[in-house]
Amino acid sequence: xxxxxxxxxxxxxxxxxxxxxxxxxxxxxxxxxxxxxxxxxxxxxxxxxxxxxxxxxxxxxxxxxxxxxxxxxxxxxxxxxxxxxxxxxxxxxxxxxxxxxxxxxxxxxxxxxxxxxxxxxxxxxxxxxxxxxxxxxxxxxxxxxxxxxxxxxxxxxxxxxxxxxxxxxxxxxxxxxxxxxxxxxxx
Numbered sequence: 001x002x003x004x005x006x007x008x009x010x011x012x013x014x015x016x017x018x019x020x021x022x023x024x025x026x027x028x029x030x031x032x033x034x035x036x037x038x039x040x041x042x043x044x045x046x047x048x049x050x051x052x053x054x055x056x057x058x059x060x061x062x063x064x065x066x067x068x069x070x071x072x073x074x075x076x077x078x079x080x081x082x083x084x085x086x087x088x089x090x091x092x093x094x095x096x097x098x099x100x101x102x103x104x105x106x107x108x109x110x111x112x113x114x115x116x117x118x119x120x121x122x123x124x125x126x127x128x129x130x131x132x133x134x135x136x137x138x139x140x141x142x143x144x145x146x147x148x149x150x151x152x153x154x155x156x157x158x159x160x161x162x163x164x165x166x167x168x169x170x171x172x173x174x175x176x177x178x179x180x181x182x183x184x185x186x187x
Contacts, residue, residue: 006173007169008170008175009163009167009169010169011168012167016043016047018175020046023178023179053181054168054170057170057174057177058094058160059093061174063096063160065170065173065174067169068096068158068160070157070158071091071157071161072154072155072156075088075089075154079149082146082148083145084143084146086098086142086154088142091164092160092162093160094159095110095135095137095142095158095159096108096160097158098135098157098158099133099154099155099156100153100155102148102149102152103130104130106156107133110135112137113136118136121134121145124146127146128146129146
């Protein structure tokens, strides 16, 4: 995992405690016991908000604030007509930087399948090559333009990743987004 300086790596319970602290929802310590059973389940509600918040961060926050990993060894490649089809591993949320070994540079801007630039990649005369590669991002698959090798080698596949252990990994700068979080906000 890259970007470990100033990063939190929290379990679900640690994240719940952090949210309660940030939102001032901690129960003050008192020397008595009070039971109440007709209120909302605050922990369940907060966990739902935490999951939504984190999913939105992984999709929209600046990449330097998120967990990034090179998943090249987990990507399966097939080729057809000079196009390399890469099947993206499940933990990948969005691509950051990809490169085939034969390319002279890596790709950091990924094309929307409906864009004009993506349509140009479907023609063998206008598609990218070793000097000016291009990748169309279909989410679960990447179409990498293009390759002259029948067995291309993926040198780099850096992606924003969802931690496999279910933990929450993020830069400390994102703490400030917790109090103002809502489902329609971009960070």
